[in-house]
Amino acid sequence: MATAALRSQVAAKWHEGFSRLNRTEQGISGLISFSQAWNIATDYLHPQDISDPTTVKKHDLTSVKVAFDMINRSRRLPVMLETFLDAICNQYHLITRDIVQYLAEYEQSADTSVMLRLVYRLVEWYRAWAPIDELGPTIRAAYTLTFQTQLFSILPPGFVRGFKDLCASTLVPVAQHTPEMWEAFEILGLTDRYEGIIASVGYERIEAYVRETCTAKWDKPCLEGLRGWMSVQIVPWMLPMYAKGALNTEDARGMLQNVGSRFDFHMNKTLCDLRTSEIFDIIIDFPDSMGALQDLKECLQRVDQRASLVQALRKANRKRLLHPGADTKLILTQYVATIKCLRIVDPPGVLLFKVADPIRRYLRERPDTIRSIVANLVGDDDSGDSLVDENEPIQPLQQLETEDYNDPNWDPEPIDAGPDFRTNKPSDVISTLVSIYDSKDLFVKELQVLLAQRLLAITDDNSEKVEKERRNIEILKIRFGEAALQVCEVMLKDMTDSKRIDGHVQSQKASIVHPTIISRHFWPSLESSDIVMPGQFQALQTEYAKEFSTFKPDKKLRWLPHLGTVHLELQLEDRTIETDVPPLEAAFIELFSEKNIWTMDELIGGVGTVDRIAALKALLTWVDLGVLKEDEENKFRLLEIAEEASPPPRAAPAAVEEPTVTAAQQQQADQMRLYWKFIEGMLTNLGALPLDRIQTMLRFAPGYDQTVEQLAGFMDAARREGLVVGRDGMWKLNR
Amino acid sequence: MEQLTTSLAPPRANPKPSVTNSSQQVAGSVAKRLTNELMTLMMSSSPGISAFPKSDGNLFEWVGTIEGPAETIYAGLTFRISISFPANYPYVAPAIKYDTPCFHPNVDINSGAICLDILQDKWSAVYSVQTILLSLQSLLGEPNNASPLNTDAAAIWDTPDAFKTQLMKYYRPVKDTA
Numbered sequence: 001m002a003t004a005a006l007r008s009q010v011a012a013k014w015h016e017g018f019s020r021l022n023r024t025e026q027g028i029s030g031l032i033s034f035s036q037a038w039n040i041a042t043d044y045l046h047p048q049d050i051s052d053p054t055t056v057k058k059h060d061l062t063s064v065k066v067a068f069d070m071i072n073r074s075r076r077l078p079v080m081l082e083t084f085l086d087a088i089c090n091q092y093h094l095i096t097r098d099i100v101q102y103l104a105e106y107e108q109s110a111d112t113s114v115m116l117r118l119v120y121r122l123v124e125w126y127r128a129w130a131p132i133d134e135l136g137p138t139i140r141a142a143y144t145l146t147f148q149t150q151l152f153s154i155l156p157p158g159f160v161r162g163f164k165d166l167c168a169s170t171l172v173p174v175a176q177h178t179p180e181m182w183e184a185f186e187i188l189g190l191t192d193r194y195e196g197i198i199a200s201v202g203y204e205r206i207e208a209y210v211r212e213t214c215t216a217k218w219d220k221p222c223l224e225g226l227r228g229w230m231s232v233q234i235v236p237w238m239l240p241m242y243a244k245g246a247l248n249t250e251d252a253r254g255m256l257q258n259v260g261s262r263f264d265f266h267m268n269k270t271l272c273d274l275r276t277s278e279i280f281d282i283i284i285d286f287p288d289s290m291g292a293l294q295d296l297k298e299c300l301q302r303v304d305q306r307a308s309l310v311q312a313l314r315k316a317n318r319k320r321l322l323h324p325g326a327d328t329k330l331i332l333t334q335y336v337a338t339i340k341c342l343r344i345v346d347p348p349g350v351l352l353f354k355v356a357d358p359i360r361r362y363l364r365e366r367p368d369t370i371r372s373i374v375a376n377l378v379g380d381d382d383s384g385d386s387l388v389d390e391n392e393p394i395q396p397l398q399q400l401e402t403e404d405y406n407d408p409n410w411d412p413e414p415i416d417a418g419p420d421f422r423t424n425k426p427s428d429v430i431s432t433l434v435s436i437y438d439s440k441d442l443f444v445k446e447l448q449v450l451l452a453q454r455l456l457a458i459t460d461d462n463s464e465k466v467e468k469e470r471r472n473i474e475i476l477k478i479r480f481g482e483a484a485l486q487v488c489e490v491m492l493k494d495m496t497d498s499k500r501i502d503g504h505v506q507s508q509k510a511s512i513v514h515p516t517i518i519s520r521h522f523w524p525s526l527e528s529s530d531i532v533m534p535g536q537f538q539a540l541q542t543e544y545a546k547e548f549s550t551f552k553p554d555k556k557l558r559w560l561p562h563l564g565t566v567h568l569e570l571q572l573e574d575r576t577i578e579t580d581v582p583p584l585e586a587a588f589i590e591l592f593s594e595k596n597i598w599t600m601d602e603l604i605g606g607v608g609t610v611d612r613i614a615a616l617k618a619l620l621t622w623v624d625l626g627v628l629k630e631d632e633e634n635k636f637r638l639l640e641i642a643e644e645a646s647p648p649p650r651a652a653p654a655a656v657e658e659p660t661v662t663a664a665q666q667q668q669a670d671q672m673r674l675y676w677k678f679i680e681g682m683l684t685n686l687g688a689l690p691l692d693r694i695q696t697m698l699r700f701a702p703g704y705d706q707t708v709e710q711l712a713g714f715m716d717a718a719r720r721e722g723l724v725v726g727r728d729g730m731w732k733l734n735r
Numbered sequence: 736m737e738q739l740t741t742s743l744a745p746p747r748a749n750p751k752p753s754v755t756n757s758s759q760q761v762a763g764s765v766a767k768r769l770t771n772e773l774m775t776l777m778m779s780s781s782p783g784i785s786a787f788p789k790s791d792g793n794l795f796e797w798v799g800t801i802e803g804p805a806e807t808i809y810a811g812l813t814f815r816i817s818i819s820f821p822a823n824y825p826y827v828a829p830a831i832k833y834d835t836p837c838f839h840p841n842v843d844i845n846s847g848a849i850c851l852d853i854l855q856d857k858w859s860a861v862y863s864v865q866t867i868l869l870s871l872q873s874l875l876g877e878p879n880n881a882s883p884l885n886t887d888a889a890a891i892w893d894t895p896d897a898f899k900t901q902l903m904k905y906y907r908p909v910k911d912t913a
Contacts, residue, residue, distance in 0.1 A: 674777075681777050681785055685800050685815075686798060700773055
């Protein structure tokens with residue numbers, strides 16, 4: 001039930017609309033002409049199927065223009081546009097069909113030219129459907145937006161892959177069709193939408209190139225070369241995309257700056273990652289890997305990968321270095337190389353500190369670390385590569401200093417330094433090695449042991465070696481200080497004094513014995529032996545000792561016969577044998593001058609007490625020389641006349657070649673043996689005791705310094721030996 | 736040999752009887768001597784004799800162990816003794832008694848007191864725990880029947896079977912708990 005007001009309003013609207021469409025024409029002729037114009041326009045704009053030529057109609061552009069003009073005048077253009085865009089959506093299945101077809105072809109052939117054709121085809125569609133320019137940029141923009149939105153909504157995932165391949169294919173080598181292709185991308189809006197993918201193509205190319213050219217090439221820095229490659233290969237590729245519309249190089253440079261630095265960063269990061277993964281081997285190769293280290297240093301300034309470098313190196317060390325299979329010397333060498341390498345990469349030493357910590361802790365647990373370091377300090381002849389650089393100036397051991405804030409060159413600690421970070425500014429490797437341990441006393445002690453070994457090994461023929469040792473000690477004095485090496489000094493003096501004393505004694509009464517006279521208190525404890533030299537050796541010794549005591553009445557010689565060597569000339573019935581042998585061998589053969597057949601036990605009894613294995617070894621030396629023969633088990637006969645067919649040599653028992661000087665470890669074992677006496681004593685008299693009681697009672701033992709844990713370990717070892725039994729926490733002797 | 740000489744040599748402390756040193760110094764030098772003796776005893780491997788301080792706090796009270804010498808009537812038996820050092824040791828002999836009942840002509844079966852000349856009038860500062868223990872061990876096999884403390888034992892010493900019976904009647908094996 002319409003009211004009169006409503007009616008009049010509707011009538012007014014209708015009239016207004018009518019007059020707009022009809023304009024001022026007569027009757028409805030305006031209306032008719034408008035509808036004709038509408039038809040022409042929509043027909044012109046209707047998205048055609050370009051793959052079907054029959055449907056393509058030719059339009060009279062003039063009439064089309066007139067028609068558009070009329071629509072515009074009737075202010076019906078927005079409606080027109082809407083209709084047009086709807087039509088595009090409706091017709092888009094045509095494009096979808098094409099895309100699916102092309103992609104299927106691409107899937108099969110994997111040929112990027114198919115992708116390129118697809119792109120060009122899409123551009124064709126875009127052009128075919130585009131409205132004429134006369135309609136103004138607004139309509140054009142609306143069209144482009146709709147076209148692209150539709151396009152992106154229907155592009156299947158496979159397209160992205162293909163697109164990436166296509167981009168990549170243009171990179172090596174820079175293809176000729178590049179500019180048109182980028183233009184096509186631009187038209188379709190692919191550049192903006194897939195910017196990430198295009199960039200990733202660049203990144204991947206950089207990564208691949210870095211890996212390909214820099215992997216395991218450490219001798220020269222790669223970074224410069226890579227930068228050059230970037231500017232030759234990557235930049236031209238980037239130009240059409242990132243510097244489109246650049247009028248001159250200046251312009252282009254400005255446009256590329258942002259993306260360029262991103263690519264450069266990526267290159268740095270890739271190289272950094274690569275070097276990080278190789279760091280362990282780079283260190284092994286040092287100093288041939290100098291270039292790689294310089295690269296790494298430069299990269300680390302650009303990319304913050306310090307933490308991952310530390311992590312990677314620590315992991316590699318744990319896996320490849322700090323395990324029982326690695327020789328201590330090797331670990332030390334690698335540690336020193338690590339020090340040198342990381343000093344190049346990071347001069348303040350934060351990285352080094354973080355990496356070195358586990359190595360140092362591990363080395364501290366190794367029993368022979370000190371020995372290895374000291375051996376290196378004195379420059380063992382047999383090992384060619386020394387840890388210490390010959391050219392490195394010798395300087396006193398550096399104590400860790402507190403920060404000197406008055407130093408004008410003082411730098412604050414780097415930000416990633418941990419709380420317990422300590423710079424060891426001096427680049428002295430030895431100081432660093434010695435600082436693995438808390439005190440240098442251990443080194444000095446081991447040094448004495450080593451020096452003793454080396455001095456005792458010196459025979460008359462190469463006495464200039466004493467001079468060499470003296471030189472070593474003088475050098476070490478600079479490091480460790482005069483006082484610490486006083487004992488070594490005495491040892492060296494003993495050597496020269498021995499020569500002098502020997503000279504004097506010989507002048508009084510010539511003797512073939514040339515002893516080295518050492519001061520017991522200053523030498524490390526020497527392995528004692530109970531060998532008593534028989535026969536003429538005994539006589540020679542006594543004679544010499546007598547002469548010595550007239551020369552030095554307040555001193556007494558105590559012989560350590562097992563440390564010497566004897567030059568022997570054996571005169572047998574049919575032959576003479578000349579040889580240098582250890583004293584035990586000489587002692588045995590001396591016994592054979594008394595009678596021809598000896599049993600093992602008689603022989604051992606004849607020279608005091610010796611270990612059976614050592615005795616057998618000594619006897620087998622003679623058997624090998626064809627002087628003795630073992631007729632039956634443990635019965636030896638002197639072969640006055642050589643026997644032709646000697647029996648196959650009996651395999652010498654694997655006697656461990658023990659060092660003549662008891663190493664620090666051996667001394668500790670001796671110490672434990674002393675403690676065992678005390679434990680035995682207390683358990684005998686006091687019965688079963690708990691562990692802590694034993695620990696407190698052991699304070700009667702001189703120099704007892706073991707912890708309860710160590711004692712527990714020791715008691716456990718004694719239990720395994722069957723010496724004690726432990727029950728309910730009480731230990732008692734096993735009897 | 737070296738060690739033996741140190742323990743046999745009189746200690747550095749001044750042997751003058753008029754003690755002018757403070758008692759603490761004396762105690763210190765005695766403790767040092769006892770520590771040395773302990774060390775010597777531990778390192779010497781005399782079979783069948785041993786001694787050790789009772790507790791870590793008191794160096795003057797020791798427990799000793801003597802095994803009966805082989806081929807004597809005491810063979811296979813183990814005796815525990817207690818040794819108590821006087822403050823002026825070694826100028827005065829330590830007081831020693833058997834804790835394990837010992838049926839022996841020169842040992843009191845009840846108190847464990849020992850009649851041995853070197854522990855009384857024949858004592859000398861050159862003796863040590865080790866020498867005392869060795870003397871006690873040999874005393875087991877060769878009692879001095881001339882001055883018996885246990886007359887019963889002295890009476891039947893010459894009849895080993897009877898002696899052994901009596902010995903085993905009194906003997907209590909050493910227990911392992913202190």
